[in-house]
Amino acid sequence: MTDVRHSQFENSIARGDARPCDADLPAIGARLPVVRAAQVDWRFLILAEIANFAVLRRHLGRARADMLILDVAARISDALPDARVDIFGRDRAEIAFECDARLALDVAVSALEAAFEGQFDIDGELHLIHIRLGAAAAAGHGDDVHLVEEAESALAEARTERVTVARDVTGNTASIDRSDLARDLTRAIDREELFLQYQPKVHLRRQEIASVEALVRWNHPTRGLVLPGDFIPLAEESQDIVALTLWTIRRSIKDQKTLAAHGHDLRIFINIAGVLLADKRFVRQACALVEESGAQLGFEITETSVIRDPDSAILNLKIFAEIGIVIAIDDYGAGLSSLAYLKQLPARELKIDKLFVTQLTSSNRDPLIVRSTIDLAHALEMEVVAEGVETQAAMALLSVMGCDMIQGFLISRPINLDALIHFMEDGKYQAMAADMRAPFNRLATVWKRG
Ligand code: C2E
Ligand code: MG
Ligand code: MG
Numbered sequence: 265m266t267d268v269r270h271s272q273f274e275n276s277i278a279r280g281d282a283r284p285c286d287a288d289l290p291a292i293g294a295r296l297p298v299v300r301a302a303q304v305d306w307r308f309l310i311l312a313e314i315a316n317f318a319v320l321r322r323h324l325g326r327a328r329a330d331m332l333i334l335d336v337a338a339r340i341s342d343a344l345p346d347a348r349v350d351i352f353g354r355d356r357a358e359i360a361f362e363c364d365a366r367l368a369l370d371v372a373v374s375a376l377e378a379a380f381e382g383q384f385d386i387d388g389e390l391h392l393i394h395i396r397l398g399a400a401a402a403a404g405h406g407d408d409v410h411l412v413e414e415a416e417s418a419l420a421e422a423r424t425e426r427v428t429v430a431r432d433v434t435g436n437t438a439s440i441d442r443s444d445l446a447r448d449l450t451r452a453i454d455r456e457e458l459f460l461q462y463q464p465k466v467h468l469r470r471q472e473i474a475s476v477e478a479l480v481r482w483n484h485p486t487r488g489l490v491l492p493g494d495f496i497p498l499a500e501e502s503q504d505i506v507a508l509t510l511w512t513i514r515r516s517i518k519d520q521k522t523l524a525a526h527g528h529d530l531r532i533f534i535n536i537a538g539v540l541l542a543d544k545r546f547v548r549q550a551c552a553l554v555e556e557s558g559a560q561l562g563f564e565i566t567e568t569s570v571i572r573d574p575d576s577a578i579l580n581l582k583i584f585a586e587i588g589i590v591i592a593i594d595d596y597g598a599g600l601s602s603l604a605y606l607k608q609l610p611a612r613e614l615k616i617d618k619l620f621v622t623q624l625t626s627s628n629r630d631p632l633i634v635r636s637t638i639d640l641a642h643a644l645e646m647e648v649v650a651e652g653v654e655t656q657a658a659m660a661l662l663s664v665m666g667c668d669m670i671q672g673f674l675i676s677r678p679i680n681l682d683a684l685i686h687f688m689e690d691g692k693y694q695a696m697a698a699d700m701r702a703p704f705n706r707l708a709t710v711w712k713r714g
Contacts, residue, residue, distance in 0.1 A: 311416065333353075380392075400432070414431045450504055461481055466675050523685065532561055563589050615649040620637075656674065658672075
């Protein structure tokens with residue numbers, strides 16, 4: 265994004281004469297409550313991100329995609345003429361405003377959501393721009409640091425949960441302070457505050473649990489449950505990611521033995537951060553743990569992490585694959601992808617990002633993208649996992665498309681080891697996979713006709 269584009273846009277915002285919370289109606293949505301002069305009871309910050317940027321970039325080409333944020337900012341400005349809109353990078357806008365009522369944030373969020381329901385005419389073609397929102401509200405005057413941190417953290421949660429997240433800055437305990445959290449994390453690993461939950465992947469044809477993915481959680485002594493979206497980025501910045509991931513591998517090996525003692529031989533997949541793929545010491549330590557134990561593990565990596573330093577990443581992934589670790593490509597389609605690297609990766613599984621899966625049965629383009637991704641992966645001799653499967657209809661359509669495995673809330677949320685053992689013995693998931701025949705037949709007809 266060039267300075268010229270920014271300044272042109274800022275001029276157009278300036279022409280809009282942004283007045284915090286005055287009597288002008290947003291173009292879409294309800295009236296924001298009126299603020300009296302010199303009275304600022306609440307400050308708000310909404311971070312808006314183009315959720316389907318990678319997909320749009322593929323359709324539109326890089327040059328046009330880089331301009332999309334201007335279209336987004338213009339629509340935000342139409343919906344909230346009183347707010348200040350700033351553009352950051354290619355896919356993000358920050359929306360700030362003030363008001364005397366907390367309710368203004370809910371009004372603004374609804375107005376934004378409504379504004380992005382309509383398609384955009386981009387060079388004569390209609391496209392939906394999915395916008396992801398993380399918002400924060402702070403009472404009274406004060407420094408904006410906490411407001412920004414809270415909004416960032418809300419956006420991180422919005423990415424995982426796929427819903428708009430709004431949080432209040434309370435000025436003390438509830439607000440997530442990155443530096444405090446980073447300091448606590450270093451101790452958390454030794455103090456056994458981290459724990460793993462497991463989310464099964466179900467093989468559609470075999471109707472059995474093919475493997476499970478380990479997802480780390482943090483039981484913080486004062487903040488309660490902290491999800492990985494809030495602390496993995498901190499761990500990556502501070503190098504704690506090495507200790508955290510080695511802990512995860514050790515715990516998975518131990519839990520795999522417990523599962524085996526209950527008669528369940530399951531491969532456990534572990535998420536490996538991109539920074540670790542170029543870390544020789546980590547690679548040595550991880551390989552030693554796996555070889556000593558004979559554990560059946562898999563590593564989930566993203567393509568974006570390979571692109572960072574492809575030579576060492578590919579080399580290290582081959583080392584992992586040689587000792588029997590199954591490599592899966594996680595979040596496929598959400599980040600940078602390159603067919604040149606995809607071909608070279610010793611990966612046996614490709615996981616389609618939930619971005620394409622959660623809207624599979626309501627969008628026109630996502631089924632086409634998913635279908636062609638499944639074909640591509642099969643051509644490269646990989647099995648395909650769809651993550652984020654939340655409905656029977658999505659499961660049925662994926663099955664018709666030839667998807668090999670599914671993972672998502674429909675089958676199970678991430679659960680503790682005890683619950684996993686219970687789940688394996690319960691057999692309900694098999695009934696669910698078998699149950700898919702009704703919607704399957706209907707969707708199969710629709711899909712083949714389309
Ligand atoms: P991921 O590996 O792509 O994991 C999938 C995330 O989607 C998980 O969130 C999971 O709870 C959530 N999810 C699963 N099924 C559904 C569904 O049907 N619908 C929706 N809306 N969401 C679903 P979680 O556990 O918060 O993890 C977020 C991310 O944090 C993971 O994304 C992974 O990138 C990272 N992560 C988790 N554990 C670790 C770890 O041990 N090490 C590293 N480096 N990263 C981790
Ligand atoms: Mg994963
Ligand atoms: Mg994923």
